[in-house]
Amino acid sequence: MIIGVPKEIKNREHRVGLVPGGVKALIKDGHKVLIEKNAGVGSGITDAEYKDAGAKIIPDKQDLFDQSEMIIKVKEPLAEEFEYFHEGQVLYTYLHLAAVPELVRFLQKKKIKAVAYETIQKDDGSLPLLTPMSEVAGKMSVQLGAQFLEKHYGGRGILLGGVPGTVRGVVTIIGGGVVGINAAKIAVGMGARVNILDISASRLAYLDDVFGNAVTTLMSHEENITASVVGADLVIGGVLIPGAKAPKLVTEAMVKKMRPGSVIVDVAVDQGGCVETCEVTSHDKPVVVKHGVLHYAVPNIPGAVPYTSTYALTNVTLKYARDIAKLGLEAAIRRDQSLARGVNIYGGNITCDAVGKAVGEKTKELAALL
Numbered sequence: 001m002i003i004g005v006p007k008e009i010k011n012r013e014h015r016v017g018l019v020p021g022g023v024k025a026l027i028k029d030g031h032k033v034l035i036e037k038n039a040g041v042g043s044g045i046t047d048a049e050y051k052d053a054g055a056k057i058i059p060d061k062q063d064l065f066d067q068s069e070m071i072i073k074v075k076e077p078l079a080e081e082f083e084y085f086h087e088g089q090v091l092y093t094y095l096h097l098a099a100v101p102e103l104v105r106f107l108q109k110k111k112i113k114a115v116a117y118e119t120i121q122k123d124d125g126s127l128p129l130l131t132p133m134s135e136v137a138g139k140m141s142v143q144l145g146a147q148f149l150e151k152h153y154g155g156r157g158i159l160l161g162g163v164p165g166t167v168r169g170v171v172t173i174i175g176g177g178v179v180g181i182n183a184a185k186i187a188v189g190m191g192a193r194v195n196i197l198d199i200s201a202s203r204l205a206y207l208d209d210v211f212g213n214a215v216t217t218l219m220s221h222e223e224n225i226t227a228s229v230v231g232a233d234l235v236i237g238g239v240l241i242p243g244a245k246a247p248k249l250v251t252e253a254m255v256k257k258m259r260p261g262s263v264i265v266d267v268a269v270d271q272g273g274c275v276e277t278c279e280v281t282s283h284d285k286p287v288v289v290k291h292g293v294l295h296y297a298v299p300n301i302p303g304a305v306p307y308t309s310t311y312a313l314t315n316v317t318l319k320y321a322r323d324i325a326k327l328g329l330e331a332a333i334r335r336d337q338s339l340a341r342g343v344n345i346y347g348g349n350i351t352c353d354a355v356g357k358a359v360g361e362k363t364k365e366l367a368a369l370l
Contacts, residue, residue, distance in 0.1 A: 001325040002032045004068030006061055006084075007039040010075045012283035014042025014306035017072035017093065019314045020053035022321070027054035031325050034058045034068060043310040065089075072321060074313065075300055076103055087111050090329050092321060094118055094133075096299075097344055098245045098358035099272040107345040113329050117317060119243045119352055120342035127242060128338075129320070131178050132312040134267075136302040138182030138238060141265040142171065144301075145234035146190065148263045148287060148294050155294060156261035158233050161191025168193050172232035174225065174249055174274060176203045176217075179238030179267050181210070187234075188214045195228045225249055230257040237266035237274040243344070243354030245272040252276045252291075260292035270299040272358075330370050340366055 003026060005017045016039050018026075023033045033055040037047060047057045058064040065071065065084035073093035077085070079102070085091070087110050095116035097104050107114045117129035127134075142160075149169065151157035160169035171187040173180045176198030187194045188211060197220040198204050204217040218224045229235050229250055235258075239246050246268040255264070255277045266278040273280075277290045278297040283304060287294045302309035320339055323332040333340040344352040349364040356363035 001069050001328075002034065002067055003070045003072060003321070003325060004034045004058075004064045005036065005039055005072050006064055006081075007036045008042075008074055008303075009078060009081065010300055010303070013075055013300050013303040015074040015303050015310045015313065016040040016043050016045065016306075017074050017314075017317075018321075019043075019045060019311055020049045020055075022314045022318045023050060023053040023055045025318060025322060026325060029322055029326055032056070034064050036061055036064050040310075043306040045310075070321075070324060072317070074303075074310075076100060077106075082106050082110075085110050085112060088113065090324060091115065092117075092317070092324065094270075095344055096270045097352070097355045098243060099270060101359040104345070104350065104355065104359050104361075108348045108350070111348045112345060113343070113347075114345035115320075115324070115329070115339070115342045116243070116344045116352070117342070119344060119354075120320065120338055121242060122338050129313075129316050129342075130240075132316055133302045133309065134178035134240075135182045136305060136309050136312065137267045138179035138236075139186050140301050140305065141179070141183050141236045141238070141267050142186040142190065142192075142234070144286075144296055145171070145236065145263045145265050148296060149233060149261070151261075153294070154261065154287070154289060155263055156233060156259060160187065160234070169233040170195070170231055171234045171236065172228040173197070173236045173238060174220065174229075175238035175240065175268075176200070176207050177238060177240055179240070180236070181207065183236045183238060183267075184211060184215055192234075195232070197224055197228060220249070226254050226257075229254045232258070233262050235262070235264045235275070237264065237268045237278075239268050239274040240271065241354065243352050245358045246274040248274060248276045250275040250277075255293055256291045258291070258293050261294070262292075263294045263296065265296045267301065269297040273297060333366070334370065
């Protein structure tokens with residue numbers, strides 16, 4: 001198979017879809033790998049390193065897409081990239097289609113075989129390709145929140161860990177999954193007072209075992225969310241329903257009651273966000289202020305630490321990429337139900353129920369289309 005890796009164009013997205021080690025593995029399997037010129041520079045990977053691994057460097061993006069049977073990316077295609085794709089191409093990347101219906105329409109029209117990292121799901125419910133980026137985003141969310149709490153950024157001017165004789169900052173984390181537990185690790189490490197809310201009693205019990213008295217675990221319902229959000233200096237939104245739009249758990253009424261200069265970091269923004277007042281921001285303009293509260297809602301947080309993120313991502317994406325390239329997508333998904341769950345669009349049809357529900361369209365069973 002001919003595999004193309006284009007340079008990402010999303011705002012300050014410095015990650016790349018494949019590292020030289022991944023190139024070597026695919027070349028060894030008998031495939032051809034094309035890398036767009038300077039695609040890896042943001043992650044500290046030179047074209048020379050890709051060449052040494054066996055890849056061919058392609059200066060022209062359109063040429064790369066024209067030659068490639070499978071495109072490996074990091075983030076969903078932007079509108080200005082639509083023109084490069086050709087019918088029947090395999091696209092293997094993060095898609096988050098519930099939040100971008102226009103991308104759904106395009107992938108349907110072009111009959112792209114769209115495989116979303118974030119919905120590849122094992123039988124035990126785990127999301128192996130989403131996990132490392134959720135770990136990165138969870139840890140960074142508290143770093144970012146602490147930064148924007150500084151007075152010269154417009155924050156309250158509070159140090160999360162405080163010092164002797166002062167009050168420590170309060171961090172409220174909505175969602176106790178991968179984002180939530182990693183946010184809690186950093187918040188606890190900084191010395192903040194930490195609340196974690198989740199809808200699963202068993203998850204709360206696990207978090208209580210992990211953190212002990214360092215955190216307060218609360219059942220996630222409106223009363224507890226309201227009290228925890230209103231009393232927080234930093235709110236982290238880490239809610240996830242695989243493939244679906246995130247529920248709006250933090251309402252505008254709650255935000256209005258927060259102290260001026262408090263900060264919200266909505267990690268769920270790439271799935272539409274779980275905070276009603278959040279709107280998508282960017283690394284260039286990361287914060288908007290509403291009701292006196294700073295809202296950080298950058299959808300590609302891990303792009304700010306590309307060296308860590310790129311290698312962590314290839315660690316988990318390469319296995320499935322090799323399977324698709326070796327067997328062809330159809331045979332690969334027949335063999336592996338986890339990969340089959342990752343197929344969101346096939347032959348012009350939506351095959352992921354959560355995406356179909358989000359965009360108001362009926363879905364078709366993937367097995368019936370093969």
